[in-house]
Amino acid sequence: MADATVRTAQPDDVAEIARIHRDTWRTAYRDxxxxxxxxxxxxxxxxxxxxxxxxxxxxxxxxEGDWTVGFCVAGMAPEGEVAHADGSLPDDAATTALVNVLVEPRWGRRGHGGRLLATAAAQLREAGATRGVAWVPEADKASIGFYGKADWAADGTVRTLDAGGQPLREIRVTGGLSLLLEP
Structure with a gap:
């Protein structure tokens, strides 16, 4: 594998981030x-x-080398993203981050997602975050497995989105931000 790196995105990365977003969704969510x-x-x-x-x-x-292969967006979570099903907020709502990792499927299983999540977690800890949440389609076993390897698990909260007239059920996974990369 060529050199693998993670860095903060710059304005000239935007077009590639948007392309990866489109292409990854078209591949991973086609069913x-x-x-x-x-x-x-x-x-x-x-x-x-x-x-x-x-x-x-x-x-x-x-x-990976000269290729941008994935991205992670991470920041403090809006209250609606961390609320319990009844609308109440957990005690740590103000220190919970919202995370979303996307790696193009053709570059998957090479550690890029883990490096992205660990890098985002380090920055989030520095900003005062104590845990993270992510929303994942319930049928997306690859993403659920990815977060599971980071010791993130479903917290029992689900939501159903309207995906062009078709329901898309998502589960919320949550976990700590003390992630370490293995050599």
Missing amino acids: LVPAEVLAALDVDETSTAWAEAVAHGQVFVAA
Whole structure:
């Protein structure tokens, strides 16, 4: 494997982040989300949102050699993302982070996701976060397995999103931010 790195995303990474977002969803979620929803993912449209996240220092990119292969967006979680099913907030709501890791499937299983999550966790700890949460489609066994290897587990909270008229059930996984990379 060529040199693998993780760094904070820069403005010139936005187009590649948007492309990875589109391509990864089209591959990983083709059996979960209607084809017309995936076909409508537009790099130019999502680039605006990604540019804002990059400007706030909330995005990390993973590279292998000269190739950008994945990214992680991580920041303090809005209350709605950490609330219990009844709407009440956990005691640590103010120190809980929201994390999302995406690695292009063709670059998967090479440690990029783990490096992204560990790097984001280190920055989040420095910012005062004590734990993280992520929302994962319930049928996405690869992502559930990935977070499980980091000792993150489902906390019993589910939500159902409207994916172009088709329900998409997601589970919330949560875990600590003391992640260490194995050599």
